[in-house]
Amino acid sequence: MKKTRITSIRSSLAWLVAACLFPATLTAALLLAYDYQRQRAELVRDTVAHARALMHAVDREFAGAEMSLRSLSTSPSLQSRDFAAFQAQATALLHRHYANNIVLIDASGQQRINTARPYGQALPKATNMAQLERVLQNGRTDISDLFIGPVLKRPLINVAVPVYSGNAVSHSLVAVVLPEHLQKILSDYRFPSDRIATIFDASGVIVARTHEIHQFIGQPLGSDLTQRLTEVDEASLEAVSREGIPVLSVFTRSPTSRWGVAIGIPIASLTGELRHSLWLLGGLATLLLASSLGLAWVMGGRIVQSVRALRSAALSLGDGRVAAVPALEIREVDEVGQAINRASLMLTDASKALTDSEARMRGIVESATDAIVILDDSWNIVLFNFAAVTMFGCPLEEAIGTPFIRFIPERLRGDFSAQLLAPRELDLQDREAPAIEVATAMRLDGDEFAVEISFPQVLAGSSQVHTLILRDITARLRIHEALERSNLDLQQFAYVASHDLKTPLRSIGGFVQLLEKNYADKLDERAIALIRRTAAAANRLEQLTDDLLSYARVSSGSRAFTPVDCSEVFEDVLQLLDAPISASGASVTARPLPTVTGDRTQLVQLLLNLVANGIKYCDGPPVVHVSAELHEREWVFSVKDNGIGMEPKHHERVFEIFKRLHTQQEYTGTGIGLAICRRVVISHGGRIWIESAPGKGSTFRFTIPASAGESSSS
Structure with missing residues (x-):
């Protein structure tokens, strides 16, 4: 049999130190790399934002030139061909804008005026005929690429707008912008000294640059950046600048002028801090590993000496002799030694402690x-x-x-x-x-x-x-039975009271109808009015009696709850309200409603009252919608209408019995319907409230607990 290798404390501590330092060092390196990537991504995002802002500034300058030219193109002097007066106007405009000079070019390409030359001096033909053709054909503003002007004999940019004669374009009015103006916009942004920012035209030619502009103006961008510009209008890539510096280049391009801005960040600036951090981390990790291993070796020796001192004491305890362990250097090992010293004494006290524990437990049980x-x-x-x-x-x-x-x-x-x-399983983890x-x-x-x-x-x-733990519940059962008898007595009283009240009311109503029918021709208008008011009062009292009976049923009902399909409840409500829906032209709709556990009759009564209120309290064609949503462990029902609404101060008052907000002449009713609704909801373990404002309709919401296994919709 192969002997199992036993590791010493010292070697175990050494391996533990190495195992602890390695993941910490690796994690630190990974965090540095992650931080570098995060900072690089943030830098790219910030640089893109700067590039966009700079591009917007360039577009803003071009747009300002366009607006000035369009204002000048409608000059009466231009329409009357008074070019001398028109040149004076253009020269005055230059004092308020940044353009170097303004040129008027006819359809043949001949310059008619050029504020860079006195009026009447011979002017050459335009050299940027492609731009002139675009303006004449399209009738739209055009921004040229960088080119050499025929008069100034230097690089410049033209912003050209069409000049109309009737419905046709007869001339091109051009504002000449020098690259120095764009160079000033670039300088005003005050980029860090190592950033290489460039403004380039639609063909990718350098117009302004933070570094060596005199050397690179008019030259194309680097090949990598030029190739990428043919694929997307905004991105970042690693490339080589015109000076041969590796950079992370971020560029964006205007969707209107097709000019663009590129900002290069030297790769050395990005990675220099990371390389420094990695070298520092490596040195610290090496130093920490060496010092930790040395400390672990020394501490391991102290632990070995202390543990070996316990060996003889443990053997003495096993033989039943009193153990005597001296004080040791390691606190935990010393605690074990002292525990061994006390172990023999504790054995003699164990039986006494057990007896005391049993006595305490018996006292608890007996009390x-x-x-x-x-x-x-x-x-x-x-x-x-x-x-x-x-x-x-x-x-x-x-x-x-x-x-x-x-x-x-x-x-x-x-x-x-x-x-x-x-059988009852014993589960010590079950705290129920x-x-x-x-x-x-x-x-x-x-x-x-x-x-x-x-x-x-x-x-x-x-x-x-x-x-067995037993509790006498005789008194509780007696109280429960008394409560059930009280509920039955209350329900029986409600039925008897309803019957005894409704019988004479019907007799009164019948007598009043006979009186009106048989003696209407013998009574004056006042008597007829009194008869009709009496009949209306009897009808209202009968309705009040019915509502009180319904209220009593909800209060004393004790029927067992069963699964109820609320979509079927909604269909019952539509049938019961068929007459008022047809009379008012109401639209009553509902989403698919869930199945809940409750009393079907009470739920019909609840929904009937809420939908009927939405139809009644409305000045125009009523629109009522019923829906339900599951929130955590309860269904939240909503009945929304487009009625007259109510002020927030009445939101609680309307649920109180006999509390009405309107007179009988305005809206008929007894003031019991919403009180019944609240009784029904409370009996189902829910709550009800209203969300409403005057003139904005009302939404009644109520909740019913959702039982496990109920369907989400019918």
Whole structure:
């Protein structure tokens, strides 16, 4: 058999130091690289922003020249061919703008005026005939590339606008912009000294530059940048500047003038700080590794000496002798040595501590208000606390050792035995309360009563103890039964009161109708009006009685909740409101509604009241929409209308019984409908509120808890 290699403390500490330093060093290097990439990306984004801003400034200069030229092109002197007066106007315009000179060129290419020369002096033909052709054909502003002017004999840029004679372009009016003006715009941005910023024309020719402009003006951009410009209008790439410097170049191009700006950042500036940080990190890591290994070797020796001092003490403890460990240098090892010294003394005190613990536990059990009974494997009683003695009326000495089944009525013992034998897994990680069941128990004198029994499982060594915790719920059941009887009495009273009120009301209504029908010709208008007011009051009182009955049903109803498809509830509401919907021309719609657990009749009543309110309280054709959304563990229903709305101060008041915001002459009603809605929602465990403002309609929202397994929509 191959012998397992045993590693010493010193070598383990050395490997631990190396293992700890390596990932830390690697992580630091990765963080440096990540930080470099992040800073590079941020620098590119900032540089793109600067390039865009600079390009906007160039476009702004061209646009200013265009606006000045277009204003000048409508001069009456130009229309009357008074070129002398027109040159004077153009010269005056130059004092307010940055253009070097203004030129008027006819369709043949002949310069008619040029503010760089006195009027009347012979002028040459234009050399940039391609720009003239574009202006004459397209009738649009044109910005030229850099070229040599025929008069100034130096590089310049033309901004040309068309001059119309009737509907045709007869001349081209040109503002001459010198590269020095764009060079000034570039200088005003004050780029860092190592940045190489360039303004180039539509053909990629350098017009202005922060470095060596006199050497490179009029020359094309580098080949890499020129190739990239043919593919995209904005990007970044690594290239070589005209001076031969490797740079990270960021460029952007104007979508209108097609001119562009490029900004180069030397690669050396980007990577210099990273290289310095990496060298510093390597040196620090090497120094830290060497010093840590040396310290680990020294500390390992101290630990070895202290641990070896414990060996003889441990052998003495194993032989039952008193251990004597001297003070050691390592605190943790010294603590182990002192613990060994105390171990023999603690063994003698263990039995006494166990006895005290059992006494405390018994005191807790005996002082408990619930009956606690512990059974052995044969279901015989081994512990019967004082509360159990009082509950069952059985002395302690008579209960101990007897089967607990004696306290269950004989007819129920079979079912109770099955409950006791039901398997219950013991999960020490489960912090939920043990299952509680209701059963019928019997006192020693034969009196039966209801109890709640919980079956917590307790470990005793390696086995489980069968524990019963019992609580007498006789008083609670009596209160519950009294509450149910009270609800039934209230419901019966509501029905009787409704019937007794509605019968004479119907008689009054019938008598009033007969009086109007048979004696209308014998009564004056005032009497007829009183009869009709009496009939209206009787009808309103009958409606109030019906609403009170509905309110009582919601208050005292105790029907079991069942799954209810709210889309079917909505269809029932549409049928019940068919007459008012048709009479008002209302539009009542709904999204697919969910299935919830509740009372179908009450939910129909809830939705009926809310939709009916949306139809009633509206000055124009009503529009009502019903929807529902699932939020966490509840459905939020919305009934939205386009009615008259209400002020926020009334949002709570409208849910109170008999609280109305309008007179009977304005809108009929009893003031009970929304109170019923709130009762229904509360009985379903939800809440209801309103979102409304005067003239902006109302949205009633209410919630119903969502049970596990309910469908999201019908």
